[in-house]
Amino acid sequence: MVAEGGRLLVVGGGVLGLAVAAAAAEDGWRVTLLEREDALCTVASGTSLAWANALAKRPASYAALSREGIKRHAAGSAAATEPWFTPMPADVRGVTVTEGGIVDVAAFARAHAGAIRDRGGIVRVGASVARIEADATGAVAVLGTGERVGADRVVLAAGVGTPALLRGHGALAPIDVVGPIGAIARVRAPASWSAGLTVGDELSARPSGAGELLLQSASLEEAIRDGSLPLDERACWRRLRAIASRHGLALEDDDLQGFGFAHRPQPVDGLPIAGWATDRLYVVVAHSGVTLAPVLGCLVAAELGGERQIELQGLRPPGSVPNDSDEEHIHGH
Template sequence: MRIAVVGLGVLGASAARALAHAGASVTVLERSGPLAGTTGTTFAWVNSHSKDPRSYHDLNVAGMEEHSVLARSGNGQPAWFHRTGNLEWAGDEAGAERLARSVARLRDRDYPVDWITPRAARELVPDLRVPEGVRDVAYYPTEGYVLPSLLLARLWGEARDAGAVLRCPAEVVGLTESRDGVRVELADGDEVRADAVVLAAGRWSESVSALAGHRIPMASPDVAGSATVGFLGWTTPVAARVDRVLTTPTLNVRPDGGGRLVVQGLDLDVDADPAKRPSPDGEHARTLLARLAGLVDGTEGARLESLRVGQRSLPADGHPVCGFLGESSRVYAMATHSGITLGPLLGRLAAQEVLGGEPSELLADFRPQRWEGVDPAELPALRPARFAGQQ
């Protein structure tokens, strides 16, 4: 089969890899460049926190395991997946109750989580500063983080090895289905003919799906202070021993290679505005760095090399969209907030479904047909993440 994949983020690269490995002739159409969307600006925490309903939780657990399987199969390649665990604690009584409920719910789902002491937490992260008064720390040993550029290099590199080709820049402006396939029109006047198309357009999924006469309702990625936007800071190299994810009341932290850390303060996201580029030396940057110095020894004097406003790919009801649009089985769409956790898994499942395999039960609750007859404007507004574990 000839398959066109629209978008070269983690979902598009994963689908291209799986399709090419299965023998399809794959052409990837990318408007601006790899990592240009959400994949390039993400906290990249691999987890299944606050993922309801149960089917969404189970999908993310399967996504976590897919990362491990993929990582074990890549001999001699740069380490992009670090399953080193996550540490979390609460800052006040309300937070402690919220965390206890979350841990209990996860344990009911057989999700690995343990209560450990602050001393045990510092043995795991020697430079960690746990505030006085914290007695219990939640430890999630199977969680981890991804270095997005290295993951994309792995997925897209193996797709190329199997024969996939990239056209970039290639902006898709038209999608026309017929009995013989799909005609993909490009902004430069050229076109691509394919037997099927996989849409992996991230936060542009609504406008791209509309080209084929369908709709994937997405939360706007441009609304300041909304659930779709948030600050992310990248530090200069620091002399601090941090090898895992930290989700704390004031700051979330993960390593980013080369001694750099990615930092995130969810309460600050109320000020995040995609229309305003934040300064790496401004007020929010200073706040993030002050919090980092209070959390991790050895980070005093660090600076931010970059402070960005991330824009999440978030379907209007908060849940993934995975499946064929319409009845022709010609146009397949993927869109999700959990792109890093789910990317390798969704790419593989999409390839199986597009190439004629049995529908995946893991995706049964996430088909685009759930939007038929639903007015997205009547849905409750998505709540922004403001506490650790919510994002």
């Protein structure tokens, strides 16, 4: 493995790429993070309910990883100039769940990009990676513009864009990480609304910043998926207003502050993927990535430094290197 001071390229500026890049920069890597969009955390990470939770996670090792994610959010946020995590009980279908809290993803992004830059790292937005080239001497990210960015090691944390960059590298079985589409609305909170974090089959809601709520509806997402509702902001907002009003949340048309759609980066069995595709290329993809980012960031950074992490043993993509014949793979694909 490369010693401290090696060049690390991280592709993807969502919560996972930022967490890995910040932890690796702290470990002494010279980090460059490349993000395709014009801002950080705008794809799945910016279209997330961002509830850090360990509810109904299976197997036990995955639940433990989620609990560790919550703990590290709390500790990291408490030490940050601009906190990003608020511990908060959730009303989940009428049952109170005390473990967990809400993440301000934009504040998380600012804190982590700041930490990378403070360690001399580079965070670039508007930098779309067309492909990765790698051989025995190193790796190169070739940007859409033709620009080439060299590194000793590359981490792919590109969410649903990861398989396209992996193609042609190593012996990994093709991975399918395009999970169900999700929709999040940011709305002005009516003065009458006093509920905190509520999670339901029809409607989930959480506070977000000053006087705003994030809303998500599993039944609305289901209707998009089965084709009975078009993937259209106006149509989805009309449906969401009707659902919200059934739950005592009366919204006016101009209460809508933003509406976003994104596919969940989600391996087919729902569990994260973390491991080496080749000796130069590491891949990390996770559903519940907001919950897991702080813990996966540190574990992946440790593996970049050559220390195999027992917590990641069950999460290797089949065909990963080094050949983990001693490890039990729990991914079924």
